[in-house]
């Protein structure tokens with residue numbers, strides 16, 4: 106049984122806003138990246154998982170429990186880091202931590218103290234005057250203080266300085282080692298790349314891609330840029346390449362005598378033998394990275410649904 110299951114989740118706010126028919130699931134021990142541009146629907150989905158919002162259609166389950174029906178159990182057990190942190194301004198950080206500890210029935214504060222130290226949090230000041238980064242650290246400490254097995258983190262590092270972001274990434278890796286199940290929404294590519302096993306991308310309230318991160322890291326399709334020494338060599342290549350089934354021409358720049366092609370990794374020897382018949386100035390591999398893949402979805406002018414799509418995750 107998956108730890109987190111989202112099935113056909115829909116919340117229509119009107120005017121094409123909201124989330125529509127979202128389905129994905131997270132197994133025990135997985136770190137699951139949830140990506141998408143501003144307003145895509147990440148926070149809305151996450152709030153349903155936490156039981157703060159009632160679905161119009163579909164449902165979310167955590168360890169088999171319906172989020173909406175069992176909201177208080179879920180909110181007590183899960184580690185949750187909200188995207189927009191709203192803290193009671195009248196309290197100091199220390200008072201807030203104490204309040205959260207009581208709520209969760211924590212009596213031994215050793216783990217909490219270790220987190221405070223790790224993230225260099227000074228909780229003594231009033232929440233009203235705390236900087237954004239300090240509030241984020243406080244939210245991290247309270248999300249992890251009861252050592253939860255399941256964590257739902259909505260842009261956990263926004264507002265943290267680069268050192269703290271790096272520290273947080275290491276911390277997530279350690280938690281993963283301990284077998285924690287983590288949903289992580291983020292805009293920060295390096296954070297997702299360093300931590301996630303699986304990734305879903307949401308855009309305009311719809312899930313447009315779900316995949317295993319390693320499939321993309323070990324993408325077998327390679328892209329090469331070629332430049333020929335003469336027009337004659339370029340033209341010769343351009344005609345003959347049509348008969349080469351394994352080579353896909355992605356673009357041509359005749360005036361520069363350049364071509365961009367893609368081939369499967371296992372055809373590399375045939376490819377090199379083919380192009381060596383033409384007078385080449387250079388050829389170089391253009392790395393297609395996870396980051397290139399993500400950037401396509403942030404491009405508002407594009408309707409990308411993932412051209413070089415790695416194997417999609419099949420739901421069971």
Ligand SMILES: Nc1ncnc2c1ncn2[C@@H]1O[C@H](COP(=O)(O)OP(=O)(O)OP(=O)(O)O)[C@@H](O)[C@H]1O
Pocket residue numbers: 118122123124141142143144145146147148149150188
């Ligand atoms: N309570 C609400 N009432 C009406 N519309 C809402 C409500 N909550 C969210 N929306 C709309 O739903 C869409 C998704 O918002 P959401 O906050 O889930 O996006 P997000 O992916 O978390 O974005 P960001 O990266 O900016 O945090 C947006 O168009 C937003 O304006």
Ligand SMILES: [Mg+2]
Pocket residue numbers: 147148149188259
């Ligand atoms: Mg959000």
